[in-house]
Amino acid sequence: MKKPEYEKSLSLIDPRTSTPGYQFLEWVVSLYGTEKALTFFKEIDRSIFTVSSGWSAAYGIFTKKQAKLVFSYQTSAVYHWQEDKDLSYQPAILSEAHPYQVEFAAVPEKCRSCEAGVEFVKFLLSKSAQTKIMKTNFMFPVIDGVVEGTEFEKLPKLKLQTLVPQEADTVTKNLEIWKALAR
Amino acid sequence: MKSQVKNLVRVFIALVLLLPVLTLIFKVQNWSLPEWSEVGPALLSTFLQSFLSAAFTMVLGFMGALGVLSLKARRTFIEIVLLLPTFLPSLFVLLGCLQIISPFPFGIFGIVLVHTIIYSGLLAVMIARLLEARVGAFAELALVEGANSFLFLRKGVIPYLSKDLFSMFTYVFAMCVSSFSVPIVVGGRAVSTLEVLIYEKAMVESNTAQAIVLCFMQFGALFALSFISSQSTPAESTSHNLTLITKRLLYLPLFFISIGLVVVNLLGLSKGFFEISRLANFEFLFSKALQGTIFVSVSVVLCIFVFLIAIAYGFPHAKFERFLHSFVAPSTVLTGFAFMFLGSGSLSTQSELETFIKISLAFSILTLCSLYRLKWSSSLDKIKTQIQIANTLGASDIAVFKKIIIPQIMPDALMLSGMAGFWACGDFALSQLISGQSLTLSLVASGLLGAYRLESATLFVWLSLFIGVILFITLWSLSRVANKKLVS
Numbered sequence: 001m002k003k004p005e006y007e008k009s010l011s012l013i014d015p016r017t018s019t020p021g022y023q024f025l026e027w028v029v030s031l032y033g034t035e036k037a038l039t040f041f042k043e044i045d046r047s048i049f050t051v052s053s054g055w056s057a058a059y060g061i062f063t064k065k066q067a068k069l070v071f072s073y074q075t076s077a078v079y080h081w082q083e084d085k086d087l088s089y090q091p092a093i094l095s096e097a098h099p100y101q102v103e104f105a106a107v108p109e110k111c112r113s114c115e116a117g118v119e120f121v122k123f124l125l126s127k128s129a130q131t132k133i134m135k136t137n138f139m140f141p142v143i144d145g146v147v148e149g150t151e152f153e154k155l156p157k158l159k160l161q162t163l164v165p166q167e168a169d170t171v172t173k174n175l176e177i178w179k180a181l182a183r
Numbered sequence: 184m185k186s187q188v189k190n191l192v193r194v195f196i197a198l199v200l201l202l203p204v205l206t207l208i209f210k211v212q213n214w215s216l217p218e219w220s221e222v223g224p225a226l227l228s229t230f231l232q233s234f235l236s237a238a239f240t241m242v243l244g245f246m247g248a249l250g251v252l253s254l255k256a257r258r259t260f261i262e263i264v265l266l267l268p269t270f271l272p273s274l275f276v277l278l279g280c281l282q283i284i285s286p287f288p289f290g291i292f293g294i295v296l297v298h299t300i301i302y303s304g305l306l307a308v309m310i311a312r313l314l315e316a317r318v319g320a321f322a323e324l325a326l327v328e329g330a331n332s333f334l335f336l337r338k339g340v341i342p343y344l345s346k347d348l349f350s351m352f353t354y355v356f357a358m359c360v361s362s363f364s365v366p367i368v369v370g371g372r373a374v375s376t377l378e379v380l381i382y383e384k385a386m387v388e389s390n391t392a393q394a395i396v397l398c399f400m401q402f403g404a405l406f407a408l409s410f411i412s413s414q415s416t417p418a419e420s421t422s423h424n425l426t427l428i429t430k431r432l433l434y435l436p437l438f439f440i441s442i443g444l445v446v447v448n449l450l451g452l453s454k455g456f457f458e459i460s461r462l463a464n465f466e467f468l469f470s471k472a473l474q475g476t477i478f479v480s481v482s483v484v485l486c487i488f489v490f491l492i493a494i495a496y497g498f499p500h501a502k503f504e505r506f507l508h509s510f511v512a513p514s515t516v517l518t519g520f521a522f523m524f525l526g527s528g529s530l531s532t533q534s535e536l537e538t539f540i541k542i543s544l545a546f547s548i549l550t551l552c553s554l555y556r557l558k559w560s561s562s563l564d565k566i567k568t569q570i571q572i573a574n575t576l577g578a579s580d581i582a583v584f585k586k587i588i589i590p591q592i593m594p595d596a597l598m599l600s601g602m603a604g605f606w607a608c609g610d611f612a613l614s615q616l617i618s619g620q621s622l623t624l625s626l627v628a629s630g631l632l633g634a635y636r637l638e639s640a641t642l643f644v645w646l647s648l649f650i651g652v653i654l655f656i657t658l659w660s661l662s663r664v665a666n667k668k669l670v671s
Contacts, residue, residue, distance in 0.1 A: 063635075
């Protein structure tokens with residue numbers, strides 16, 4: 001990302017206003033440590049085209065060909081392969097381990113139809129629901145035996161890094177790194 | 184007794200506007216102040232970009248207005264085109280600007296540029312109307328006496344309309360102060376504004392107390408600004424010869440900017456149709472969202488209409504007017520956050536009707552003061568002397584309200600309500616926080632944006648704008664009928 005050929009090519013998301021944006025910041029901090037993370041951001045500053053308030057805006061800037069690279073999901077490529085029949089969208093395979101995001105479903109404490117809610121969550125874990133979610137929301141399923149024979153199978157296997165949920169103080173401290181970029 | 188009713192109405196309006204802040208204040212357990220090291224830069228950059236944006240918008244809007252005044256045929260069409268950047272969601276304006284202007288000047292100039300593009304067309308239309316209504320006779324006299332057009336504008340028109348122009352300036356200024364996406368996307372790395380800081384405090388740090396303190400800072404700044412304003416100019420009849428101040432081609436830059444944004448956003452729409460045709464349950468989703476959009480926008484029209492009439496009933500009152508002039512609605516995030524606590528208090532348990540009512544009320548609170556600054560204040564100022572004379576002669580409040588206020592303000596009340604309805608059709612930032620479901624066309628668009636389908640989302644945005652246009656034209660027509668009745 002520090003190379004001149006990547007100048008103004010990256011569409012990022014602001015970590016203060018978006019969870020994928022914060023994930024990027026947290027990932028960089030976990031890779032380089034708090035102090036070196038700021039140096040890293042300063043070094044790749046030339047490569048950043050723009051920072052958006054949310055994933056939709058960042059990805060829109062990318063699909064409108066304003067930026068060559070975007071911080072998104074590996075499965076984003078499948079959308080373009082499957083829906084646009086466009087194979088030019090490819091995930092970047094980095095030497096470092098990649099962060100991943102897990103989506104949750106839960107029944108709230110103040111539920112109106114709690115049993116139905118629990119049943120629905122169980123249904124979400126069924127093969128048919130997971131297939132539907134995978135194909136329409138373009139995300140990996142959480143159960144085995146679903147990706148076989150689909151475009152998802154063609155995605156490269158990546159080294160993964162688990163980012164553990166953080167305390168509010170750590171989040172604030174990490175955001176200070178980001179804010180320091182403006183000074 | 185009669186002034187007690189008026190006072191109650193004023194208090195009611197103030198409480199409605201303060202409802203989100205009051206709700207949050209009751210929820211706060213521990214109060215703390217944000218550190219100056221983070222507030223200082225945010226304040227500075229917010230006010231610098233807002234001031235410059237408002238100043239450039241005024242200049243471009245004024246020039247555009249001189250061009251709009253020269254139009255005879257197709258004026259309505261051109262005015263609608265000029266208004267489009269204001270009513271398009273900011274993401275679409277941003278994407279359009281980034282595609283059209285290359286290389287884009289990121290940083291403070293970028294923010295000012297995008298804000299100027301968004302609001303100049305609206306101001307051109309508003310200033311054109313203002314010039315027609317207020318300086319027609321002067322312009323005719325000056326033309327007959329051979330005045331220089333530039334000098335007439337500089338020494339006559341601008342000082343004469345200073346209060347009205349200042350109201351418009353504060354309107355744009357307030358809109359730019361509460362701008363969220365634009366500074367982040369084009370402001371450069373980690374740009375800090377009050378609105379971003381409020382979001383961070385409320386949503387990331389869960390520090391509602393500091394978010395409210397920041398909110399009051401915004402309010403305080405505009406309150407200070409409202410002291411600068413002077414007296415409004417009296418109204419006069421329209422249909423004068425404005426040849427002296429019209430400049431034929433000056434509307435063209437704004438017109439081409441709007442057309443450029445529209446064209447860029449229309450590209451790829453065929454893909455949007457194709458994508459939508461493959462969506463499961465499309466017809467059900469569409470009809471439900473359409474009903475939701477109509478319900479929300481009509482409710483907003485009714486709410487705004489009632490609030491505007493209530494403000495008119497409480498008029499004139501110096502402190503009340505000062506409050507309305509300076510009040511900045513709490514940020515979208517805080518308002519949405521506050522409305523989550525109201526009613527059943529949970530997204531999962533609230534009914535659709537409750538959600539719709541919350542969205543309508545919250546949206547009305549967010550837009551009411553903008554509309555007041557934009558037009559309502561000057562509309563009321565026009566009849567201030569008549570009300571004072573009637574009161575001095577002993578007319579009752581009800582008689583003044585029914586015989587003087589209502590007939591004269593009805594056209595503007597209807598038009599402004601229509602404008603709010605138009606805006607409500609395109610809202611998804613606030614609705615998303617309160618609803619959590621795809622209940623309106625804009626919310627469906629937002630959902631599609633989050634699922635890679637930018638073109639389908641664009642299509643839904645245009646659909647919601649179309650509904651907004653129909654609603655606005657309906658209210659505008661009613662406004663014209665009311666105006667004709669007034670003239671006759």
